[in-house]
Amino acid sequence: MRISTHRSIDLLLWEKAFAHLTELLTHGSFVFRYGSGRLGQQAYQHRHLESMSFNEMREQIANSMAVHSLENWWRILENTNPGNYGVDDVEFQIDTNDIWVSLQARTFTFRNGTLSFSARLLSSNDRDGVDMNFERLLSGSGTFEFQDGEIKVLGFAINEDIELFEEQPA
Numbered sequence: 057m058r059i060s061t062h063r064s065i066d067l068l069l070w071e072k073a074f075a076h077l078t079e080l081l082t083h084g085s086f087v088f089r090y091g092s093g094r095l096g097q098q099a100y101q102h103r104h105l106e107s108m109s110f111n112e113m114r115e116q117i118a119n120s121m122a123v124h125s126l127e128n129w130w131r132i133l134e135n136t137n138p139g140n141y142g143v144d145d146v147e148f149q150i151d152t153n154d155i156w157v158s159l160q161a162r163t164f165t166f167r168n169g170t171l172s173f174s175a176r177l178l179s180s181n182d183r184d185g186v187d188m189n190f191e192r193l194l195s196g197s198g199t200f201e202f203q204d205g206e207i208k209v210l211g212f213a214i215n216e217d218i219e220l221f222e223e224q225p226a
Contacts, residue, residue, distance in 0.1 A: 113207055114152035117164050117200060120209040122148045128211055133173060136218045140175040141185060147172045162202075164212075167195040175220065192218055 121128075126146060133143045150169035157164045172191045179185035198212025 108207075110157055111152060113157045113159075114155040116207040117155055117157065117166075117198075117209060118150050118152050120200070120207065121150065121166075121169070121198075121212065125209055125212070128209075129171070129173075132214055133175070133218065136175065136220050138177070138220060140177055140220070141180040142176045143173045144176075144187070145172070145174045145189075163197060163199050164209075165195075165197040166212075169194045169196075177220070188220075190220060192216070 125148075129146045129148065130143060133140070133146070148169060148171050150166055154168045155164055155166045170191060171194050172189070174187050174189045176185050176187055194214045194216055196212055196214035199210045200207050201210055202208075
């Protein structure tokens, strides 16, 4: 009889613990009580991303692509046709409505982004070379991570080949 009483108490305790855990999971409080381990950190990041609106995510991605991704743009601009001897004054602008985010996959796609830059053509020296300004409408996709409360773009690629002397649609 005593064994069944203990089993009943154990079962009751498990039911209460499960109900409490369910309550914590539902309200997200478990994140702060989970600790500083890797799983706790991932849970915190996931919860924080979920609380961020998609507009905030788009704004952070657009800002990261425009301000913090110059190395990525330089890598892309190394493959222009014809080749160039260096690029400068790289600027990227995009409307946040032209960015789509997949939270679970940590990816994004974009369209109608405007890339402006100047490229050194013909020669690398000042006597024979010339700097020309270009502007291209681009689309592409990329990946991001959540870092220190913000979204950081890890990298992206564009769908178009950058033809410097190709006529652009108006």
